[in-house]
Amino acid sequence: MAWEPLPLPVDQDQIITTILTGIATAIPGWVPIEGAPEVALAEEIGVQLAAVNAAAVAAANYAAAGVAAAFGFEPIEGTKAVLQDVTLTAQLPPSAGTAAFSRAVTVPAGFTITIGGQPFIVPKQVTRVAAFTQVTAGDFTGYWRGIITADFAAYEAGDEWNIGAAGDVASIQTVSPVIIAATLTAPASGGEGAETLTAFLSRFTAWLATLKPGGVRAADLAAFAATVPGVRRALALDRYDPENPGTPADRTVTIIPIDAAGGDLASFEVDRLRTEIESIREVGFIVHIIDPVRTPVTVDVTVTVAVGGDVTAVQSAVATAVEAALSPAAWGSGGDPAAWAETTTLRTLDVALVVANVPDVAAIGAITLNGDTADVTLTGPGALIDATVEVTAS
Structure with missing residues (x-):
């Protein structure tokens, strides 16, 4: 199944526990006693509701599968996060050479590392040449070490696999006589979950x-x-x-x-x-x-923080809010992420309305666009903004 099913609970024990917890919350001091009428009723409701939910999920899946088969309209599958250019340290015994040398190192398909307990694998065999130099200190004095890089893919699709940070040391899960260490050069990225069933049907409706x-x-x-x-x-x-x-x-x-x-x-x-x-x-x-046309705009905002507010937090919140409002993902959408109306003027008032809604902003001192208080005309067609936002808060 390429889509995420309807988010309905189908485990009867989970449903019963939720019901009993709700009763205990609503009636202070109440505790569930097996055999009590209200507990028996909750259990029966849980059993029936689990069956109804399971039937609804199955029916929706069958309907969506029929849509895909009959119209050739496919759901968007999830993508796997990728760890690019992971630094792999290869080690060879002292007998490997008498002077610095270069040698090909092979990382087999399926070679696995983990970050935060999440496994990432090498999708296909990688062979790269490493320059080996001899270790001159420590427990491995006399051994030869070289560096290669390889890309790893998450074991499953989903945005929860976009983890890690540059410099993180991964745990090697595949026994290797050569590779002894793996270090990230960048966090994993590109992981996305499969679209939900409701999103799939929404796209299908628009398509029809x-x-x-x-x-x-x-x-x-x-x-x-x-x-x-x-x-x-x-x-x-x-x-x-x-x-x-x-x-x-x-x-x-x-x-x-x-x-x-x-x-x-x-x-x-x-x-x-x-x-x-x-x-x-x-x-x-x-x-x-064609591609949209992006206009660079420098936005400078000066605000006064309300009494008791955290200046640094407000400064960051204002910058985040303005960047989100002017981002290419949102500009011209009118609040509907799927809509796009050509909007070719950025007004200082547009920015002011965003800033005014940030918590703990007591007053707006000044707003300039490209160093001026005048509105900015954006170039089109498909006018979008490449914004640089600077915020001063006091």
């Missing part, structure tokens, strides 16, 4: 709405683009030709897609989106796909 077939409005194609894996939201411009932007072009639509973080799509994701659009577009329509 575009089947005209293919949609004839720019909004249809924007909605369709957002159902393609890798695309979080998209802006579609009717009659816009990027090669001749000043002249409206009939039967032409330009789509500007971004990912969940507001970043440009990778080339393979653009190719996938183009293939999907070509499969459903109306005959005679020309569809272009």
